[in-house]
Amino acid sequence: MSWSFETEPEFQSQLDWIADFTRNEIEPLDLVFRKPGDPWDPASPAAKAMEPLREIVRERGLWACHLEPELGGGGYGQVKLGLMNEILGRSRFGPSVFGCQAPDSGNAEILAHFGTEEQKKKYLQPLLNGKIASCYSMTEPQAGADPGEFTCTAEQEKGQWVINGEKWFASHARFAEFLIVMVVTDKSVPIHEGASMLLVENDTPGMEIIRNSAVGPYAEQGDGVHAYIKFKNCHVPLDNMLGEPGQGFLVAQTRLGGGRVHHAMRTVGVLNKALDMMCERALSRVTKGEVLADKQFTQEKIADSYTEVLQYRLHVLYTAWLIDKHKQYNREVRKEIAAIKAAIPVVLKDVVYRAMHLHGSLGMSDETPLVTMWANIPELGIVDGPSEVHKTTVAKTLLRDYKAAPGLFPTYHTSTQREAALAKYGHFLDES
Numbered sequence: 001m002s003w004s005f006e007t008e009p010e011f012q013s014q015l016d017w018i019a020d021f022t023r024n025e026i027e028p029l030d031l032v033f034r035k036p037g038d039p040w041d042p043a044s045p046a047a048k049a050m051e052p053l054r055e056i057v058r059e060r061g062l063w064a065c066h067l068e069p070e071l072g073g074g075g076y077g078q079v080k081l082g083l084m085n086e087i088l089g090r091s092r093f094g095p096s097v098f099g100c101q102a103p104d105s106g107n108a109e110i111l112a113h114f115g116t117e118e119q120k121k122k123y124l125q126p127l128l129n130g131k132i133a134s135c136y137s138m139t140e141p142q143a144g145a146d147p148g149e150f151t152c153t154a155e156q157e158k159g160q161w162v163i164n165g166e167k168w169f170a171s172h173a174r175f176a177e178f179l180i181v182m183v184v185t186d187k188s189v190p191i192h193e194g195a196s197m198l199l200v201e202n203d204t205p206g207m208e209i210i211r212n213s214a215v216g217p218y219a220e221q222g223d224g225v226h227a228y229i230k231f232k233n234c235h236v237p238l239d240n241m242l243g244e245p246g247q248g249f250l251v252a253q254t255r256l257g258g259g260r261v262h263h264a265m266r267t268v269g270v271l272n273k274a275l276d277m278m279c280e281r282a283l284s285r286v287t288k289g290e291v292l293a294d295k296q297f298t299q300e301k302i303a304d305s306y307t308e309v310l311q312y313r314l315h316v317l318y319t320a321w322l323i324d325k326h327k328q329y330n331r332e333v334r335k336e337i338a339a340i341k342a343a344i345p346v347v348l349k350d351v352v353y354r355a356m357h358l359h360g361s362l363g364m365s366d367e368t369p370l371v372t373m374w375a376n377i378p379e380l381g382i383v384d385g386p387s388e389v390h391k392t393t394v395a396k397t398l399l400r401d402y403k404a405a406p407g408l409f410p411t412y413h414t415s416t417q418r419e420a421a422l423a424k425y426g427h428f429l430d431e432s
């Protein structure tokens with residue numbers, strides 16, 4: 001197994017450019033456009049501000065660069081996307097300016113794999129061009145982590161699928177051109193064989209958004225982007241099934257693995273930003289005749305944060321490398337994805353808290369980005385599945401490589417082992 005910690009010089013110069021571009025052109029967008037939907041909503045004034053920036057990104061060949069060339073991307077793969085995302089993650093707008101924003105990136109992959117030619121023309125191209133938004137809707141009000149509890153159904157009737165049920169926290173449904181909705185099409189079999197995926201155009205009769213929630217306390221009701229949706233006899237054509245009936249989970253897998261890795265990559269960006277702030281503050285603030293940076297308590301905070309961020313970053317890049325190598329979400333890849341997803345809130349809690357604490361009152365005010373970083377931590381422990389579910393995946397996968405001890409004592413029981421070792425090497429003791 002080969003391994004390299006180096007980036008090719010040509011791509012490194014792209015990364016250097018991305019870092020400057022992000023700081024100077026993209027991060028200021030965060031200070032101007034503050035509504036929950038701004039980075040994704042094509043009708044937001046932010047979309048106009050992003051357009052010239054997106055054009056520059058396209059000209060540099062960095063638009064949607066993780067996608068294969070036939071989909072308009074550079075086919076750079078996940079490691080390069082990881083290196084980019086750890087810069088882009090500094091800003092809410094970074095991924096949208098570079099055409100790799102969730103959930104559109106994953107939805108584009110689903111359409112590319114399972115859409116009809118007509119659907120690709122109508123939705124995939126404009127989605128890849130950043131002209132429209134999309135939504136992925138799986139969670140229901142009574143069930144998120146356990147799809148076995150899903151009850152939103154679709155039944156065939158007179159050459160159409162008829163959807164009935166409710167969906168919850170469907171991000172961006174409010175301004176999405178289309179939704180990819182998981183429905184139960186066969187209740188007589190376990191959910192993993194009875195769920196299917198349907199493409200639903202927004203505002204199809206029978207689809208109603210009951211309300212939109214925002215994450216966190218957001219003053220303007222209705223500005224939130226996470227929709228509570230009701231389907232009542234909502235008819236969609238048979239052709240709108242993505243994949244075969246019963247293949248809903250197979251279709252979902254096309255996007256969920258990637259989505260989780262991308263959260264992790266962007267988290268590295270947030271962590272680095274928090275560490276940068278911590279270091280600048282430590283060198284700037286004087287207490288009891290010396291800068292904070294000279295105090296050992298501060299040095300410990302910085303050293304621990306640096307180590308945790310680097311360990312996390314390497315784990316994320318290793319996972320990206322595995323995906324590029326295997327080109328599929330096999331067992332090994334799924335274990336690492338689950339591990340880095342579960343680790344997100346843990347490492348953020350550690351590092352962002354230290355950065356806030358070191359800034360004193362300023363750190364918890366609304367006058368630095370830290371308080372927003374802090375407010376976003378809980379959602380990263382829930383979105384795309386709660387940490388408990390991912391930890392279970394890690395442990396179960398790991399345990400498959402082990403066996404129970406054959407006897408009463410463990411295989412590493414020193415007394416038993418020593419007997420065998422003495423039988424092998426004991427005569428050297430006798431000879432001496």
Ligand SMILES: Cc1cc2nc3c(=O)[nH]c(=O)nc-3n(C[C@H](O)[C@H](O)[C@H](O)COP(=O)(O)OP(=O)(O)OC[C@H]3O[C@@H](n4cnc5c(N)ncnc54)[C@H](O)[C@@H]3O)c2cc1C
Nearest residue numbers: 136137138139143144145169170171379383384385386388
């Ligand atoms: C910001 C945000 C955006 C989202 N966007 C979308 C979207 O676009 N589309 C979509 O379909 N969904 C979306 N979701 C929903 C998300 O996928 C679900 O919230 C998630 O799957 C968890 O489901 P739940 O909220 O029903 O929590 P529950 O399933 O009720 O879980 C709550 C808690 O129960 C415990 N728990 C659950 N399962 C287990 C287990 N197996 N073992 C031990 N403990 C367990 C855990 O403590 C867990 O945190 C989004 C969520 C957030 C926060």
